[in-house]
Amino acid sequence: MTTRSLFLLPGDGIGPEAMAEVRKIIAYMNETKGAGFVTEEGLVGGSAYDAHGAAISEADMDKAMNADAVLFGAVGGPKWDAVPYEVRPEAGLLRLRKDLKLFANLRPAICYPALANASSLKPELVEGLDILIVRELTGGVYFGEPKEIIDLGNGQKRGIDTQVYDTYEIERIASVAFELARTRNNRVCSMEKRNVMKSGVLWNQVVTETHKAKYQDVQLEHMLADAGGMQLVRQPKQFDVIVTDNLFGDMLSDVAAMLTGSLGMLPSASLGAPDAKTGKRKALYEPVHGSAPDIAGQGIANPIAMIASFAMCLRYSFNMVKEADDLEKAIANVLDQGIRTGDIMAEGCRKVGTAEMGDAILAEFARISK
Ligand SMILES: NC(=O)C1=CN([C@@H]2O[C@H](COP(=O)(O)OP(=O)(O)OC[C@H]3O[C@@H](n4cnc5c(N)ncnc54)[C@H](O)[C@@H]3O)[C@@H](O)[C@H]2O)C=CC1
Ligand SMILES: CC(C)CC(=O)C(=O)O
Numbered sequence: 001m002t003t004r005s006l007f008l009l010p011g012d013g014i015g016p017e018a019m020a021e022v023r024k025i026i027a028y029m030n031e032t033k034g035a036g037f038v039t040e041e042g043l044v045g046g047s048a049y050d051a052h053g054a055a056i057s058e059a060d061m062d063k064a065m066n067a068d069a070v071l072f073g074a075v076g077g078p079k080w081d082a083v084p085y086e087v088r089p090e091a092g093l094l095r096l097r098k099d100l101k102l103f104a105n106l107r108p109a110i111c112y113p114a115l116a117n118a119s120s121l122k123p124e125l126v127e128g129l130d131i132l133i134v135r136e137l138t139g140g141v142y143f144g145e146p147k148e149i150i151d152l153g154n155g156q157k158r159g160i161d162t163q164v165y166d167t168y169e170i171e172r173i174a175s176v177a178f179e180l181a182r183t184r185n186n187r188v189c190s191m192e193k194r195n196v197m198k199s200g201v202l203w204n205q206v207v208t209e210t211h212k213a214k215y216q217d218v219q220l221e222h223m224l225a226d227a228g229g230m231q232l233v234r235q236p237k238q239f240d241v242i243v244t245d246n247l248f249g250d251m252l253s254d255v256a257a258m259l260t261g262s263l264g265m266l267p268s269a270s271l272g273a274p275d276a277k278t279g280k281r282k283a284l285y286e287p288v289h290g291s292a293p294d295i296a297g298q299g300i301a302n303p304i305a306m307i308a309s310f311a312m313c314l315r316y317s318f319n320m321v322k323e324a325d326d327l328e329k330a331i332a333n334v335l336d337q338g339i340r341t342g343d344i345m346a347e348g349c350r351k352v353g354t355a356e357m358g359d360a361i362l363a364e365f366a367r368i369s370k
């Protein structure tokens with residue numbers, strides 16, 4: 001029997017609550033479909049810091065390296081506000097991204113028909129929305145050196161972060177965006193700030209050259225990232241694929257989340273390059289949202305972003321396309337039935353907690369995938 005190894009890192013806050021709902025789906029697929037998932041669990045973020053004094057242990061890094069895919073919940077929270085910067089919860093996630101070389105972060109923003117009214121935008125602006133943000137994930141200001149606070153000795157300090165991009169980093173993320181556009185509506189919009197940033201000038205040049213060399217069949221547009229943010233809330237359906245750097249991608253995908261109704265709706269896949277011999281990619285799947293300390297521990301978080309991240313895992317790591325489609329359809333059907341967590345609640349709908357939403361999606365998945 002095929003075995004498929006999954007390393008689960010639930011993390012902090014609502015991370016474990018959302019992961020519990022994915023665990024049920026994994027168990028169901030193993031029991032009824034012989035999916036052969038073999039799971040291991042580890043600690044990341046504040047929970048790892050509390051246990052080991054580090055945001056992820058070396059043993060868990062090894063397991064992440066060797067798994068077919070990593071499922072990640074969320075990290076962080078006020079409890080760890082005062083821990084040293086190097087071991088803060090978020091450092092665990094950044095290390096996973098960097099060491100597993102997960103340079104391509106795919107963040108689809110899809111507005112399910114039943115949720116057009118849940119967005120803060122007018123329903124006609126978001127109905128049928130289906131955009132894909134392709135965020136560069138292992139470079140830019142998140143990782144550039146120097147990164148420090150220096151004492152200027154005159155009562156002043158200076159905080160320094162450095163935005164760095166090399167040609168190869170821009171070329172490979174642009175190629176991912178162009179390839180994905182070919183499977184969708186064949187349009188890419190590249191966002192940077194070439195008017196104020198040298199890295200933006202290079203980004204623009206390299207995307208243009210990559211397009212010219214290999215992807216002239218795809219329609220390419222360039223937009224300054226601030227204007228891009230404005231266009232995302234003015235007329236979001238103008239976009240198909242957006243490709244952008246690490247920081248702008250982080251911000252623009254949180255903006256895009258609200259087009260879909262809630263940050264609790266947005267999944268993501270973080271992918272490495274295919275291995276030259278096996279063609280397999282290292283991969284980590286995580287919701288776009290964080291640990292939501294304001295609602296953690298109450299059983300009310302929306303698990304859809306986490307469940308939809310698992311659907312992306314089925315699609316991208318295991319080529320289980322039918323199962324991924326069925327799981328995404330199950331999410332859509334449950335929303336059509338008017339079942340809602342608090343963040344996407346609307347008049348006439350039935351308000352449920354995290355576990356009930358997970359159960360409803362699993363029941364619907366079981367029904368349609370029989
Ligand atoms: N990938 C990760 O692990 C990320 C971690 N963080 C960390 O999370 C902590 C909290 O950050 P915030 O800025 O508050 O962002 P957040 O994404 O945790 O929460 C923002 C708002 O969205 C709501 N929300 C988020 N996910 C939800 C869900 N599934 N269901 C219902 N409501 C949901 C929260 O209740 C909150 O009001 C910080 O420590 C931050 O560094 C933030 C973003 C990503
Ligand atoms: C390291 C993360 C907390 C940064 C973030 O907000 C994200 O990647 O979405």
Ligand SMILES: [Mg+2]
Nearest residue numbers: 250251254288
């Ligand atoms: Mg973010």
